[in-house]
Amino acid sequence: MPGRQGANRVTLREVADHAKVSVATVSRVLAGNYPVAAETRRRVEQSIQALDYVANVHARALAGVAPRTVAFVLPDVRAPAFAHAAQGVEEASAEHGALCLICTTQGDPERERAVFQLLREQRASAVILIGGVIDDAEYRARIIDLAQGSRLVLCGRPPVGQVPAVEYANEAGAHAVTQHLLSAGHQRILFLGGPLSGPATTTVADRLAGYRRALGHPGWTQPAEFTRESGYQQLCARLPEDFTAVFAATDLVAAGARAALRAHGLRVPEDVSLVGYDDLALAEDLNLTTVRVPYEELGRAAVHLALSGGTEHEILETSVVVRGSVAPF
Numbered sequence: 001m002p003g004r005q006g007a008n009r010v011t012l013r014e015v016a017d018h019a020k021v022s023v024a025t026v027s028r029v030l031a032g033n034y035p036v037a038a039e040t041r042r043r044v045e046q047s048i049q050a051l052d053y054v055a056n057v058h059a060r061a062l063a064g065v066a067p068r069t070v071a072f073v074l075p076d077v078r079a080p081a082f083a084h085a086a087q088g089v090e091e092a093s094a095e096h097g098a099l100c101l102i103c104t105t106q107g108d109p110e111r112e113r114a115v116f117q118l119l120r121e122q123r124a125s126a127v128i129l130i131g132g133v134i135d136d137a138e139y140r141a142r143i144i145d146l147a148q149g150s151r152l153v154l155c156g157r158p159p160v161g162q163v164p165a166v167e168y169a170n171e172a173g174a175h176a177v178t179q180h181l182l183s184a185g186h187q188r189i190l191f192l193g194g195p196l197s198g199p200a201t202t203t204v205a206d207r208l209a210g211y212r213r214a215l216g217h218p219g220w221t222q223p224a225e226f227t228r229e230s231g232y233q234q235l236c237a238r239l240p241e242d243f244t245a246v247f248a249a250t251d252l253v254a255a256g257a258r259a260a261l262r263a264h265g266l267r268v269p270e271d272v273s274l275v276g277y278d279d280l281a282l283a284e285d286l287n288l289t290t291v292r293v294p295y296e297e298l299g300r301a302a303v304h305l306a307l308s309g310g311t312e313h314e315i316l317e318t319s320v321v322v323r324g325s326v327a328p329f
Contacts, residue, residue, distance in 0.1 A: 010053045019047035029097065041097070068098035068125040070303055073115055075107040075131040079226075080252075080280045081295050085130055085155065088299025096307050098125060107131070109142065116146050126151040126306035128299075132203030133157055151309075155302040158202060159313045166301045166314040170203065173291035173318030174210025177275050178247060180289065180320055182214060185329040186245040186273060189215070192235055192257055193249020194223040207249055207277060224253050231256025232263075239264045244329045245273040251280045254288055269327035279321050287324040294318075 016023045021044060028036050029044040036044075047053075072089045074082045086102055093100040101124065105111040112129070119127050127150060133139050135158060143160040146152055152163055159165035181189050191211050194204045212219055220243060224234035231253035235246065239260065246261075248254035254276030261272055268274045276283055279292035294316050301314055 010051045012053075015044070015047050015051055015053050018051060019043045068096070068307070069101055069122075070096075070098050070306060071101040071103060071119045071124045071127045072299070073103045073105060073112065073119075073127060073129050075105055077102065077104050081250075081278050081293065082130060084295035085299040085302075088296035088301075089128060089303055090299075091296075092300040092303035096303065098303075098307065109139070113142065113146065116150075116152075120150050124150075126153060126303075128153045128155050128302045128306055129157065130155040130299075130302075131157070132201030134199050135202050135205075136199075151306060153302050153306040155298060156203070162311050164305050164311050164313070166298060166305055166316070168293050168298060168316045169318045170206035170293075171210040171213070173277065173293070173320070174207040174247075175214045176210075176318075176320050177277070177289070177291050178211045178214035180322070181245045181247065181273060181275060181326060184245075184273065184326050187329075188243040189219065189245045189247055190238065190241070190243040191219055191221045191247050191249070192224050192231060193226070193253055194221065196223050196225065196230075196234075204249060211247055224249070224256075226250045226252060228252045228256040228259075232260045235260035236263070239266075243272070245275070245326070248274065248276045251276040251278045251283045251286075251288060251290055254290070255282055255286060258286060258288075269325050273326040273329070275326060283321070284323070289323045289325045290321050292319050292321050 012023050012026055016026045021040060025036065025040060026044055029041050070089065070093045072086055074086065076082060090100045103115045105115060116127055140160050143163055147163045154160065154163055154165035156167055157165060158167065178189065191208060194200050194208065222234050222238050224230045231248060235257045246257050248257050254274055258268055258274060261268055266272050274288065276288050276290040279290045283290045297316055301316065305312060305314065
């Protein structure tokens with residue numbers, strides 16, 4: 001039966017008979033817009049898979065029924081943190097019986113607007129925007145405009161008006177990992193991260209704020225983009241200096257910083273302690289103390305918020321993961 005074509009295509013009635021439910025129940029499961037008991041939904045979904053049923057999209061469109069879609073709009077699909085969040089979005093969308101679309105903007109606000117307009121025209125059930133932003137009046141006005149008549153959720157961004165948002169304790173994580181360095185006796189801690197020109201995004205600004213709050217003064221900073229290459233080049237520009245520890249704004253920046261220290265004959269942690277942020281897989285490989293951000297949980301929470309219809313503001317906790325890159329000073 002699987003794989004039948006043309007006139008022999010599996011019908012809705014066959015799926016219903018296989019699952020021992022009514023045709024109406026199968027339609028409700030496919031549409032995803034009507035409550036169905038979890039056990040019943042499971043049986044129907046198993047029958048759909050077993051029979052290799054393919055919905056007649058044209059017929060459903062004529063009937064005014066379309067599958068729910070959740071669009072996840074991110075700046076760069078290559079960024080590991082965003083990839084983990086996308087995995088959470090995909091898993092949660094599937095659990096809700098919705099399709100997941102991934103769109104990228106390359107960090108361009110105008111492209112973000114254009115992508116959002118296209119998704120609105122395609123009647124996406126909800127759109128989730130992720131990534132740090134320059135939180136100014138222009139940005140807030142743009143978000144309010146995009147949210148008019150659409151289900152919009154901000155992910156990893158601060159809330160704007162009544163637009164629902166789910167973020168993580170970014171500033172608190174930076175404060176905690178800086179305190180960890182201070183407790184090890186370090187006083188001259190270099191913060192490595194931030195734009196080489198122009199204002200900082202909310203991601204950088206919050207991490208820098210947590211660092212400065214822990215120190216009690218502005219500290220020492222060196223800008224670096226969120227890449228390994230920039231971390232390497234920008235730390236090389238500051239060496240040799242007498243700082244005893246480096247707080248890299250991301251794990252990728254920390255990887256570059258570690259390479260720069262080694263290139264200058266400095267050992268981690270014997271000569272310079274090093275911490276990062278994100279807790280990507282490479283952090284474990286580098287034995288790097290860092291801040292864990294629950295990116296997959298962030299994506300899942302954004303989907304639940306997107307499809308619930310609420311206007312909540314949710315904050316997920318971060319935590320310091322202690323490994324072997326910090327030594328007492």
